[in-house]
Amino acid sequence: MRWLSFIPAAAALALSSCKLVHGPPEKRAEFPASHPAVHYVGRWEETADGDRRASWPGFYLSTGFTGRSIAVQIDDPGNYFNVHIDGEFQRVVRGPGNAGWVTLAKGLSPGSHSLRLARRNISFARPTEISRFALDEGSRLIDERSQPRLxxxxxxxxxxxxxxxxxxxxxxxxxxxxxxxxxxxxxxxxxxxxxxxxxxxxxxxxxxxxxxxxxxxxxxxxxxxxxxxxxxxxxxxxxxxxxxxxxxxxxxxxxxxxxxxxxxxxxxxxxxxxxxxxxxxxxxxxxxxxxxxxxxxxxxxxxxxxxxxxxxxxxxxxxxxxxxxxxxxxxxxxxxxxxxxxxxxxxxxxxxxxxxxxxxxxxx
CATH class of the missing domain: 3.40.50.1110 (SGNH hydrolase)
Incomplete structure (x- = not known):
């Protein structure tokens, strides 16, 4: 299971790496949080409109996608998230404080990629809610999940x-x-x-x-x-x-x-x-x-x-x-x-x- 590459704590948490970047790709393809290619691990609630909400610590989601960028529409009070692309740690992003778009990765090589988004910290504030994903125009989400051995x-x-x-x-x-x-x-x-x-x-x-x-x-x-x-x-x-x-x-x-x-x-x-x-x-x-x-x-x-x-x-x-x-x-x-x-x-x-x-x- 190749989903985490350790980096020094100081580098992982440098303010320059913990960016809050709003906005999906300008020309985009959007997909709901309920898309079957998105795999949610942890205790997630499915809302009436198909959003996903979670608050127990350590929850994460994963999906495959094509294209050079991916963004998420998220309602979060300001928690911290690890972004992994293709099995490698990329950056720490922070929730927008309310509902908004956060760019997780951009400028990737053309082709297929994998995403893992994991919340780092515990919080007693309101749950994190995922609404939509945005990719480059013409791109798609890919179901890459496999049956875990344990x-x-x-x-x-x-x-x-x-x-x-x-x-x-x-x-x-x-x-x-x-x-x-x-x-x-x-x-x-x-x-x-x-x-x-x-x-x-x-x-x-x-x-x-x-x-x-x-x-x-x-x-x-x-x-x-x-x-x-x-x-x-x-x-x-x-x-x-x-x-x-x-x-x-x-x-x-x-x-x-x-x-x-x-x-x-x-x-x-x-x-x-x-x-x-x-x-x-x-x-x-x-x-x-x-x-x-x-x-x-x-x-x-x-x-x-x-x-x-x-x-x-x-x-x-x-x-x-x-x-x-x-x-x-x-x-x-x-x-x-x-x-x-x-x-x-x-x-x-x-x-x-x-x-x-x-x-x-x-x-x-």
Missing amino acids: KIEFIGDSFTAAEGNEATAPTLPWERKFAVTDSEKGYAAMIARDLDAEYVTVCRSGNGVLCDWQGSRSSAMVERYGRTLMDERSPRWDFSCWTPDLVVISLGLNDRTGLARKDGSIREKDSANFRREYRRLIDTVRAAHPQARIVALSPYTPWAREQIGRVVTELGSPRVTYATFDEFPGGYVADGHPTVETHRKMADQILPQLPGLKPSRNRR
Whole structure:
């Protein structure tokens, strides 16, 4: 799966490369977002007029096309997107702040090309909405999708969203993290590339199994898992749309923070509630995807490892396995989030623990 070429973070995020270019080709052929040649990966809503909307982190789309340029009509509050042409990273573009046209590539060689457009950052603002694509006059979209050998769903928090992974500062305001987040350089994307897999991330910064990092139990992941859009209760997600072979649940860090008392301890009652909700999340995933294998991936805190380990042991199912990743001192930025290098270490540690899976030869 040749869809990402790494470049230095500073180069990827230079303001000169993060251009907002409005307008499709002057003489153009337009195609709706619903065109069958466009492949959407992640949880996308199809609107009544055929547009596509998404808000869970890490979503992307791909298509083939002919001609020398391609533009997209998009309604987006200002998120950042990676543009890949013919399997190579080209540039970072930013959403227009409202509805408008954004040129993704121009001046290409004549002939056929491929596009991958991936949102880099998580956002709590309104969803991204794709309406139309524009090509040079006489050009067309081409369906280039192939059946993936493996599908993986990652359920998690800000670590899974790769929040702030390209930052250099130890702390940053929330919205300043957007420009220094690249979901395609997170551990989930790295594992997917290493396994030549198609992947979806269902993750939200601050969330946990039982509560968020502030202790609020109003929006735990078990309640959000059935949503098409991250922060909207409807529409509900149709699980038949995309069926993973493997589901990795990576939660517990925010629960540990949110449940801790002033002295750092956690009451056994709260630990028991966490285990109950973790089991409920596993049961929810199993009901949605009965054929999938599940990996309960514990973060590095001793409390999370103990609680999640107990859940897996008590389940006693060969289709639910336990895995973990370590803390890597010095490898965190932007309020305790892993750097790109730390995400690579996490991926390398997690991969051998995934049941029956081996990295492909073209590992990167």
